[in-house]
Amino acid sequence: MLEADPGYVPILRLLTSSEREGGHYAESIKYCEKLLDINREYSFAMASEARTFLKMKKDKEALKLAQNAFDTDRKDGYAVATLALAHHFNGNTARRDEIINAGKKIHWLPFIWIIYLM
Numbered sequence: 001m002l003e004a005d006p007g008y009v010p011i012l013r014l015l016t017s018s019e020r021e022g023g024h025y026a027e028s029i030k031y032c033e034k035l036l037d038i039n040r041e042y043s044f045a046m047a048s049e050a051r052t053f054l055k056m057k058k059d060k061e062a063l064k065l066a067q068n069a070f071d072t073d074r075k076d077g078y079a080v081a082t083l084a085l086a087h088h089f090n091g092n093t094a095r096r097d098e099i100i101n102a103g104k105k106i107h108w109l110p111f112i113w114i115i116y117l118m
Helices: 007-021 023-037 042-056 061-073 075-090 094-106 110-114
Strands: none
Touching: 007 023, 007 042, 023 042, 042 061, 042 075, 061 094, 075 094
């Protein structure tokens, strides 16, 4: 599918995660960047790249990306969950808990499941 349409967003989204989970971090980042070439404000791509950086143990860089994703779209559950994860891996457990508790208050329960699916 990607050969027929190199900008096919659903496949690019899938590849960011599958490459990350397969340990192919450079490939995952490449697909995140392709998504960002299509739309520089695509919070999913920023958050997915942040998760790849977390897997690479580059927690500070991941936190910056996660914050950018959240600032871009505060209603994106994936971005919210990624920000909570990034704070967790940076040792900011109080901020992590604030994000989770805020999500509970406004019924962001789907984003909480995303945390567990990472």
